[in-house]
Amino acid sequence: MKRIAVYALVALTQAASASQPDSQTQESRGQQPPSDLPHDVSVPMRSGKQITLADLATHRSALPRMPANFIAADPMNPYVDYPVQRLYQFLSSYQLQHDVDSAFEYSNLGAGLLGHALARRAGTNYET
16 A cells, blocks of 8 residues: 555545534634644744644634645655654744734644644544
8 A cells, every 4th residue: 555645635524624623612622723743843833923733724823834844755756755753843943933823824834733733632643
């Protein structure tokens, strides 16, 4: 069976990920940061404001479209060679270029992070 890239599913599942920030009220859960990441991973913040699940869902996280450490080796399956450790490395070192929730900026990175964080919170993986 061919390895499936986790982040390739992002475009297809963004609406589903964005519409279910958990069984608690969407408002309270959506205002939380993606806190289910490993303790050594830090999600960037700016002006004292953390990125929330709602920011990720609405593309207002101030994260770029793609991480700078992303290189697509296979154009037919561009995300297959981007392991989660590289995502964590990027997040921990990235400095936001503008304030969180100050502008809409489409972000595959943000959508992928949302799906990944929700999957970790549910105790599963993004593929299932």
